[in-house]
Amino acid sequence: xxxxxxxxxxxxxxxxxxxxDRDPRLPPGQYDxxxxxPVLSAEVTPELAAADWTFxxxxxxxxxxxxxxxxxxxxPASEYRGDIHCVxxxxxxxxxxxxxxxxxxxxxxxxxxxxxxxxxxxxxxYTTNLPLADVTGGKxxxxxxxxxxxxxxxHGGPARLIVPHLYxxxxxxxxxxxRLLDHDEPxxxxxxxxxxxxxxxxxxxxxxx
Amino acid sequence: xxxTLRTPGGFVPPSRFAVPGRIAVSNRxxxxxxxxxxxxIRRETPAVSTFxxxxxxxxxHLPGQHLMLRLTAEDGYVAQRHYSIASAPDxxxxxxxxxxxxPGGEVSGHLHTVARVGDTVEVRGPxxxxxxxxxxxxxxxxxxxxxxxxxxxxxxxxxAAGLDLPLRLVxxxxxxxxxxxxxxxxEETTAVLTRAEGRLNAAHLAPFLxxxxxxxxxxxxxxxxxxxxxxxxxxxxxxxxxxxxxIRIERFG
Ligand SMILES: Cc1cc2nc3c(=O)[nH]c(=O)nc-3n(C[C@H](O)[C@H](O)[C@H](O)COP(=O)(O)OP(=O)(O)OC[C@H]3O[C@@H](n4cnc5c(N)ncnc54)[C@H](O)[C@@H]3O)c2cc1C
Numbered sequence: 001x002x003x004x005x006x007x008x009x010x011x012x013x014x015x016x017x018x019x020x021d022r023d024p025r026l027p028p029g030q031y032d033x034x035x036x037x038p039v040l041s042a043e044v045t046p047e048l049a050a051a052d053w054t055f056x057x058x059x060x061x062x063x064x065x066x067x068x069x070x071x072x073x074x075x076p077a078s079e080y081r082g083d084i085h086c087v088x089x090x091x092x093x094x095x096x097x098x099x100x101x102x103x104x105x106x107x108x109x110x111x112x113x114x115x116x117x118x119x120x121x122x123x124x125x126y127t128t129n130l131p132l133a134d135v136t137g138g139k140x141x142x143x144x145x146x147x148x149x150x151x152x153x154x155h156g157g158p159a160r161l162i163v164p165h166l167y168x169x170x171x172x173x174x175x176x177x178x179r180l181l182d183h184d185e186p187x188x189x190x191x192x193x194x195x196x197x198x199x200x201x202x203x204x205x206x207x208x209x
Numbered sequence: 210x211x212x213t214l215r216t217p218g219g220f221v222p223p224s225r226f227a228v229p230g231r232i233a234v235s236n237r238x239x240x241x242x243x244x245x246x247x248x249x250i251r252r253e254t255p256a257v258s259t260f261x262x263x264x265x266x267x268x269x270h271l272p273g274q275h276l277m278l279r280l281t282a283e284d285g286y287v288a289q290r291h292y293s294i295a296s297a298p299d300x301x302x303x304x305x306x307x308x309x310x311x312p313g314g315e316v317s318g319h320l321h322t323v324a325r326v327g328d329t330v331e332v333r334g335p336x337x338x339x340x341x342x343x344x345x346x347x348x349x350x351x352x353x354x355x356x357x358x359x360x361x362x363x364x365x366x367x368x369a370a371g372l373d374l375p376l377r378l379v380x381x382x383x384x385x386x387x388x389x390x391x392x393x394x395x396e397e398t399t400a401v402l403t404r405a406e407g408r409l410n411a412a413h414l415a416p417f418l419x420x421x422x423x424x425x426x427x428x429x430x431x432x433x434x435x436x437x438x439x440x441x442x443x444x445x446x447x448x449x450x451x452x453x454x455x456i457r458i459e460r461f462g
Contacts, residue, residue, distance in 0.1 A: 008244060008281055010330055012323040015286040016315040022286075029289055031315070038462035039436040042339055043226040044443040044453050088462065089289055125226035125454075154440060192230040192339045193239050206336065208240030 025083050025093055027200040033090035039154045040088055042188070043124045046174055050158040053123070055105065055142060056177035062110030066177075069158070072142065075100040080141050080162055085200040087167040097151075097162050099143030102135050105178075115180040119187060120161050120172040128170050128187035129196065132180065135163060142175060167198035167205070228454055231271070232338035238268040242279065242331045247324055248303065253389045257355065258321060259295060259307045264332060267302050270294050271341040272362035273431065275459075276334030278306070280319060290316045293358040293433075293459070294335065297365035307389060309355040340459045342431065344372050349417055349428035349451075351409070351442045353381040354389075356434025359459060361390050363431070364397060375424040377417055381409050381438070409438075411445055418449035427452070433459040 026032060050069045058064035067075075078101040085091045111132065118135060121127045134140070144151050144159045151157035156173025163170045169189050190196050195204040203209060249261035270276075272294075279289040296305040310321040324330075342348055342363045350360040357380045367376045381401040382388040388400055401409050416422045430451050432442045439460045446456055 008329065008331055009283045010280045010319075010324075011328050013280045013282050013288075013319050015280070015282045015288055029287065031288065036462075038460070039439075040460050040462065042228070042458055044447055044456055044458065045440060088291055090462070122226075125228075154436065189339075192337050206239040206333075208237060 023093070026091055027085055028203050029205075030085055030089055030091040030200065033092050036090070037092060037155065038086065038088065038090055040086065040169075041126075041154075041173060043126060045154050046124050047153070048123055048158060048174055050144075053158045053174075054177075055159065055175060057105050057109040057180070058177065059118075059180035060112040060115035060182060061106075061180055062112060063108075065105075065109050067105065072100060072105075072159070073144075075104040078104070078141060079145075080143070080164055082164055084162075084164050084168055084171075087169060087194065087198065087200075087205050091200075096145075096147050097141060097143035098145030099141050099159065099162075101138060102140040102142060102161070102178075103138065105142065106136060111180055114182045117181045117184045118178045119181060119185055120170075120178050121176055121187075122172050122174040123176040124174055126172055126174075126188050128172050129185055129190055130163065130166070130170055131184070131197070134166060134170075134197075135178075139163065139165060165199070167195075167200055169194065170198055226454055228339070228457060230338035231273075231341040231343055235268055235335075239334060239336050241266075242333050243267070244329050245332045247326050247328045247330070249326060250324070253307060254387050256310045256387070257307060257389050258310070259305050260320060260324070261303060261305050262330070262332070263303050265302055267304060268335075269298050269300065270304070270335035271338075271343055272297060272366040273340040273342045273359045273459075274335035274337060275340075275359065276304075276306075276332045276336060278316065279331040279333075280316060281331070288315050291336070293362070295358045295362055297362055297369045299369065307355060307358045307361075340431065340433070340457050342366075342429070344370060344374070346429040347375040347424040347426065348377075349430045350376070350378045351381075351414075351430065351432045351446070352378070353409070353434035353438040353442070354387075356432075356438060356459070356461060357389055359433055360431060361393070364393075367397075375428075377428075379409065379413055379417075381434075409442060409445065411449060414445055414449050418446070418451060427455060430456045431459075432456060434461065436460045436462065 056066040079098045141162045161175040245262040245264045251259040275293040295307040378398040
């Protein structure tokens, strides 16, 4: 068994991109998907109309709240421009997502001092866990626009969570809510062997990494 | 690896999906790179080959699981991709992968055009218990192109273990020539050749989804292939009455 640090070149493999001119935006073990945007969800893509979409923040908060599509759109507009990284090893540079900062939603609900983690959940039932610190302070968004158009259904439309500094399975598609907890509680992929945090720069892919 | 189904004890939202994983994954196996030696390369179709690998420390897998394969260049540049395991679990320390030669593909291109018997690659896994099929529930399998790979592992396991619970495979390919594992299919398989008869449609699935075609307790459905196929096939299943929370999808990207 060879530890990760072992240097085991494969005969004849040169690779498409040279290590020397590797794009510095690319985390270790990732490749540039360029124009592609692979779809990797385990469930059937839901037919969820914008009018039926809601987003709820509850658990350890002062005032649990549910936003409708129109109420969410009334929050201050905020966008993410930058890169995204999927654990299946593609990255995509310079994308734009438009929506509202998660801070706006959380400010309205008022996290209680004991809250340390969140479980984000989807209208499909998908779940994923995150430290509260990873989704506050301008690090996470609820988005309904991709580039200049509506977010496509297979990519989580009408609205999804975006936590771009972590692997993309944390950015729950068809997001339905966040529950604030005083402990960490593994979500769907985390129960299936994926890492609890998922930092692409630390290559936190699977539990044990 | 333990074969126990993990029941999440904590917060589960009201929903139609929330399909649990079928098994708990061994964290150690998932986190460790192991050297694998190419033992055999077998042509399946003009664009698809099977690579038989010797993985001395292989911990075993369940049909449907995949692994991560890594290639390293002399200067340290690495490329890694996910591949489903094609072989049934057999404790031999050998596993098979079946790869489509993607035009211009970095990893599949290397394996198809440069790799030869005796070369080494690295693998970590098996990964993900979600798409695994332990052989405990009737299974309806829908695959297209190389998406048939993890499903074939299930078919092979069903045969090797002599299971008698119902298992059906519907496999879609452009032409007979593109049909992977064509010589291995038996009565459990319906092949849909899209160039001749058009793409998979409701009529192909009707025999399995009506009241007549359902086994007792219903099917666990497994769908695998490109995203386009996965979207199409999963919609047909839902339209045919298959419960959303009994559909597992593996998208190759
Ligand atoms: C869970 C899972 C299981 C899988 N199992 C299998 C399996 O069993 N069998 C199988 O065959 N595949 C499987 N795949 C797909 C596999 O992981 C790879 O995506 C596939 O082999 C292609 O990888 P590659 O390195 O050959 O191609 P890549 O180099 O990643 O290229 C992919 C595509 O992008 C294009 N491209 C690449 N670079 C550029 C560029 N610079 N400019 C423009 N276009 C470019 C290529 O032409 C090609 O069309 C699986 C995927 C997943 C997620």
